[in-house]
Amino acid sequence: MSEFNSDNIVDQRPAGGMSRRKLLKMAGLGAASIPFLGSSALAMAKSLKGASINLEILGLAGWPPSAMSTKIGNSMFAPYAQKKLGYKVHFSSAQAPFEQLFQKAATSLATHSAEYNLLISDSQWLGAFATPGWILKLNDIIAKNPDLNIDWYSDIVVDGYMAYPEGTKSIYGLPQEGDVMVMYVRKDMLEDPKEQSAFQKKYNKKLPQTFDEFEALTWGDYKDVMEFFTRPNDNLYGIGLQYAKTYDNFSCYYYPFVFSKGQHIWDPKTRNVQGILNTKENAKSLEEFVALQKYNPPGANEVGIPELADLFTKGKVFSCIQWAAMGPTMIPDSLRGKVMVVPPPAFDVNGEKKRTYTLGGQPWVVNAFNSDEQLAAVVDFLKYWYAKDTQLEFAKRGGNPCVKSVLESEGFDDIQPWFKAYKYMLSNGRTKDFWHDPNYAKLLNVQQEAFTSYAAGNAKDPQKVLDYVAYQQQKILHDAGETKQAPKGSAPSLG
Amino acid sequence: MNAKSTTAVPNAGGRRSFMGSLGRHGFVWGLLAPALIFFCVFNVVPLIWMVGLSFYNYTLTTGNPPMFNGIDNYLSLLSDPSDWSAFSRTFLFMLLTVSLSGLIGSLLGLVFWGSKNLPGRRIALTMLFTPMLLTPASVGVFFKLMLNPNFGVISYIAELFTGHRVDFLSHQMSAQIAVLLVDVWMWAPFMTLITLAALASVPQAELEAARVDRLGWFATLKRVIFPHAKFILMLGLLLRTIDAFKTTDVVLLLTHGGPGASTELLGMRIYRLGFNSLDMGNASTMGVVALLIAIGFTSLYLYVLSLKRVEG
Known part of the structure; x- marks a missing residue:
């Protein structure tokens, strides 16, 4: 599906058409923000002088943030590494859809192969990769490289993407892309005076209009909105959810x-x-949950991530709960300014509004069978990746950073339409893995x-x-x- | 001739015949070697590996080495209702798809056989054979899109007749029918091809004799055509049976075995066990059982071939 061509998506980002000069400038900016000296990685980097290294990243096919790691690696880190660290590095990517990614990674790692030097994993796979010893425990690397000792936005980041077993201090992953569930709604429909008056007439209350009004909604309240926009004769439905x-x-x-x-x-x-x-x-x-299918388009049982994006971008649903990482796909140029991204409805639990949604996003993990050279280059790349300027560039291209200083930097919420809701849902207690x-x-x-x-x-x-x-x-x-x-039992x- | 020479001659002769034999056989073995090496590396070794693994508890992600557990995997397979369901679904699917594709394919074959001078026959045949030339994965994807209740063309056409969008893949019965029909669409042309080959094997003289004797259409079919065509037709049906038994890719792309497990055929179940759960032990056990069943079909196939030789 064209919506999932990451090249197209990235090209739509502000930085998509950067000139070589601008790229080098970006690389230089990244370099300036990374205090490498004094860390043991320097020793590793020294040993790489003059070397030419290929790094392969295994990532998710058709998942924009995944593709960005290779693009940023080649367009920003490679010139930086050649200029500042004295070695050549080239990034290539191997990809598989979500469902096949685990088997692609696991079957390669099971043979102790260093085919993929850095692997974008799903958060739940940390145990499966760590237990057989396929990926590196990162505590020592973090201890020796202060640039990787990062202040993350919330505990969710550490618990979800980094620690295994949960709640321990054993770190096996670093967040490549943060992700949470957010709700995409058609702002243009909400702002239509005809819709507003019809809703007012039918339910004797006004259609929610703002982020704060949506934040205050429970599923009970939202049922009216879903029902209002469910119009099978017009091939329009109130909400899209995933039941696949x-x-x-x-x-x-x-x-x-x-x-x-x-x-x-x-x-x-x-x-x-x-x-x-x-x-x-x-x-x-x-x-x-299943009863909500009545507000979903036909075929809800077959709807997964791409199908939901199709339904929303083609105007079949008024709203949908979708991953924040899908933002670039969910809001193509044709819908810019017509979509609002808000927190999904809360649950009324004994009179209190509670909201704990599922964590998405992916950590990346380091192959335990990398050579010393590959490992050194991977560590250099990771340090570059988490530098503030690199993370801001990642954000501008549509990625979701997890670094606290980046998320709290001035103007961050305005970089992408979904960032305010992303930050809201990434706050402690609102998302769980x-x-x-x-x-x-x-x-x-x-x-x-x-x-x-x-x-x-x-x-x-x-x-x-x-x-x-x-x-x-x-x-x-x-x-x-x-x-x-x-x-127990039979x-x-x-x- | 002394004893020395009498013993030396046979030895020398033996060496010569051994070398000669080696030369002759060496050439033959040299020709066979690439195929045999390929067969051993890609068939025999993985097969032995699979049979061995079927007696082990081995899940890739646990980090534990394979642990021998005797016939536990086989007992678990026997006691798991989901496995039994997968077998029964597969046999039902096999029966229906082979019957339907056999019937439709044979009828189309008869039609084309009887219309040799029809203009555009070649183009029509080429178009007819196209579905079986497509990769099953792409067939699965584009039928999934065509059956999509919101965007799909089939669903749109169904709406014209029923007045509402039909959600084919979300319900047990309609999803099963969809998988069946897609498979029939793909493989009925194969049976057409087989039927045309079978009909071509009927001697023209016998057909003419039947015409001279004014044999009826059914009698000609029964007494003249069928005795000649039956072996090729049976082989076609057996090949379809083996193929239907292995069906995986269309299901994977079209329904992913769902909704629930309602379209999960044996191949799909083995795939899920092996490559989603990475449970190599249980996947191998199921693979061994599937292999034994496939061997059963192949034996039947060889038996049919031997029948033809005997009759021939």
């Missing part, structure tokens, strides 16, 4: 209904699932199949669906030796 079986689409969109209500999907300490996931509250939440576990893929497979069975009407009872998932996941974790508690069916 592909990868983690359904799970990521169901989890806010669990997390926001203070419920859990497992106990990360005991690694138990039964009795935690399959609660009545979570079953009710599953029912609630799930499962940093080596068995992540197995756990996910089981529930994606079961959840989508329920959404398609093959399984009728949400409680039975959760009982089935909890049993299977408990079995996976028990078989893997992560918990001593065997699954294997339930999906019903």
Whole structure:
């Protein structure tokens, strides 16, 4: 799909058409902001003098921020490295779609290959990559390179993208791209006086217009807005959500209904699932989430990330909850100025407004089988990447930085239309990650199949669906030796 | 002739015949070697590896080495309803797609056989064979787009008749039918090709004799055409059966096995176990069982070939 051509997207960014002189200027600016001297990486960099190094980054196909790492590597870091560090470096990229990226990375790393020197991973894969020793523990590298000892925007960044096991100080990843769920709404429709008066007449209240008004909305309030804009005869629907079986689409969109209500999907300490996931509250939440399909366009069960972008940009939905990283795709030139990006609705929990959505984004991890030269170049690149000017350039091109000083710098919110909502949702408590576990893929497979069975009407009872998932996941974790508690009872069916 | 010479002669002769034999066989082996090496490296070794892994608990991401667990994987396969469902779905799919593509393909073959002088026949045949020349992955993608309820052309046409957008891939029954029809669309032309080849094998003299004897259409088909064409047709059906049994890529791209697991055929399940969960032990076990079934079909195929030789 054309919307996913990252070249097009990046070219639309302000820096897309930079001249060579400007690129070198940028590289110089980046250099000025990086105090390399005195770190042990200097020793490594010295040893690279005169060397010519190829670095391959494995990233997500069709995911703009992923592609930016190679582009910034070649256009900004390479001239900088040649001028300031005395070696040549060239970046190439290997890509795979979300679903295939894990297998592409894992099958390469399992052979102890240094084919991919730097890998853009999903946050949940840290455990799967770290446990077999495929990726480097970064604590020592960070300790020796103060430029990588960064003050991140929130604890979510550290917990989600960096630490494994969760809550520990063992660092295995650094945030390549921060990402959270935000809501894209059609501002031009909201501002239409005819729509405003029709809504006022029908619901006896005004259509929300501003960021703050949306921030105050609960799902209960938002149902009126979704209902109002659901007009099947005009092929327009109130909201777009993801219910697809592909990868983690359904799970990521169901989890806010669990997390926001203070419920859990497992106990990360005991690694138990039964009795935690399959609660009545979570079953009710599953029912609630699937019930929202009535405000979605037909075919909701097949809607994943790209399909949702298609629906929104082609005007089939008034609003949609989508990843902030999709901003450049969600707001093409034709929709510039017509879209507002706001926090997704809150949940009314005993009279309190709660909002805990699922974390997106990707850390990058360093291949443990890199040669010394490759590792030194990777460390140099990472230090360059997190320099403030590089991060601001990344932001201008549509990427989402996680460095606190960058997010808090003056004018940051205005760089991209989604940055205000991105910062809001990246604040502590508003976003949460799930499962940093080596068995992540197995756990996910089981529930994606079961959840989508329920959404398609093959399984009728949400409680039975959760009982089935909890049993299977408990079995996976028990078989893997992560918990001593065997699954209780006999294997339930999906019903 | 002394003892020395009597023993020396056979030895020398043996050396000569050995060298001669080596020369003769060496040439043959030299010709065979590339194919044999390729076969061993890419077929035999992975096969032995897969059979071995099927007795191990081995998930790539745990970091643990493979652990021998006897026949646990096989017992788990026998007791897992999801695995049984995948098998039953695959057999049902196989039965339906082979029957439908066989029927439609054979009928089209008969039509084209009976219209040899029709203008544009070659172009029509070329167009007809196009679907089977396409890669299944691209077929999966473009049918997914055509069936999309919001943008898809098939859904649009369906709306003209039903008055509403039809969401083919979101519901169990319609998704299963969609996968089946896409497969039939792709492979019915193969059966047309086989049917045309089979009909070409019918001696013209016998057909003319049938015409002279004023044999009816059905009697000609039964007594003259079918006895000659049946082996090629059966081989075609068997090849389709083996192919349908392995169907994975169309399903992966079209429905991803969903909704739920309603279109998850055996190949797709093995793919998910092996490459999504990276559970190499259980994926290998399922692979071994699938292989045994495929061997069963191949034996049937070889049996049909041997029948032809006997009759011939």
